[in-house]
Amino acid sequence: MTQMAVNYGKALLCLGVEPEEMEQAAEIFEKVPQLFKILSHPMVPMGKKEAVINQVFSGKLGNFFKVLCKNQDLGQLKEIQKVYKECWNEKNHILTVKMTYAEPPKQEQLEGIKDFLCREFHTDDVDMQMEQDKRLLGGFTLRTGSSEIDWSLKGRILQLQQKLVGR
Incomplete structure (x- = not known):
């Protein structure tokens, strides 16, 4: 697990993202694998990625995915989700x-x-x-x-x- 994934996972917790939101996002990425490909592809302009994110996600989670795309860190999403869940569980x-x-x-x-x-x-x-x-x-x-x-x-x-x- 990378330190970056740990930092992102803890940031999600600090943002107040609920576990249900993360589970729904994971389901969306699982059911629509093209979404992950579009958002993680370096040749897709950031403006188009933001437009797609705005259609699929909202609020803090949407903004979080925009940051991941901007920093080209979406490939670490599974690790980030794992860290987030561990942090959530520990806190609760x-x-x-x-x-x-x-x-x-x-x-x-x-x-x-x-x-x-x-x-x-x-x-x-x-x-x-x-x-x-x-x-x-x-x-x-x-x-x-x-x-x-x-x-x-x-x-x-x-x-x-x-x-x-x-x-």
């Missing part, structure tokens, strides 16, 4: 966790895991990013910051192997 006492699972957990299991994480990390809520990985064989892993909790079958097998080899 929300723990960002990546859960990797072999099989998707049931809703009640997920709620139990979130309750555990809130107690363990003294936070108000959990922002769970989920990803499936069949190589875990069973169970799941949780990663947040520098902490990892491994409740996967693969992890348990590796722990057992290490104990047996260590004897």
Whole structure:
């Protein structure tokens, strides 16, 4: 992650941009990939880029995208969005966790895991990013910051192997 992306992400937070606005912008760029190409292309005049931004975005977010285009930094948008979300979560006492699972957990299991994480990390809520990985064989892993909790079958097998080899 570049320092520039960190600076832009923090600037978005200072501007008071809401997470919903960022999610809507991400959806727009995902659904209309030509928009990103137009706004990031160096040969498209800035006046045309501003006109497109005015049609699609408004307010602080629109102005922010104009700055990104002017500085030719739109290519860092995904990193900027990630930094913004991390900063938002930190400011609002929300723990960002990546859960990797072999099989998707049931809703009640997920709620139990979130309750555990809130107690363990003294936070108000959990922002769970989920990803499936069949190589875990069973169970799941949780990663947040520098902490990892491994409740996967693969992890348990590796722990057992290490104990047996260590004897």
